[in-house]
Amino acid sequence: MPRSSELLIRRLALGDAPAYHAVRLRAFRDHPEAFTSSYEEEAGKPLSQAQERLAPDSPACFWGAFAPDALLPAGRLVGCVGLAPEQRLKTRHKAVVLGMFVAPEQAGRGLGGALLDALLAQARASELELLVLTVTCGNHSAERLYLKAGFASYGIEPDAIKIGARRFAKNHLFLRLRAP
16 A cells, blocks of 8 residues: 555546546445436436536536556545535535545545635635535444534434435535635
8 A cells, every 4th residue: 555645645636537426436435425416327427527527617616536556657545525515605605525435445644625625725715605415324433533624513303315215414514614
């Protein structure tokens, strides 16, 4: 396994779309309870949708964690997170943190924290005042990560997602970046 110093966190670009698309599908397939989107819905979407998300003119920003790989000079994408600013006039002061995923084989290396730090640096440098996100109740490592970063819960949504007969609650969290 690579040392954390060998891992790279950087903003994803258009050329990262195939790897980003594959990592997202893996996240949805392996952890369906963690995401509102489903593998079944996303698997049928074309690569062009990932390209649109990563395009330079997209309002959203995404970061990736890359691990060394002998076959890939730029490294292998092993984690990602996104920041999607609200577009409506009355909500432009906030953004949604979305799609946080770190491959389980890379867990415990601080990648989630490093991805979140990169996102927070960008958010704090912008005009944004508030970040919001949801985390599936019971996902204790994700909850700890967000609470450690300063997020606070503002409510639990029961039965927020349903997978077959199983229902999962979502914890809604916010982080105030600057006073109103």
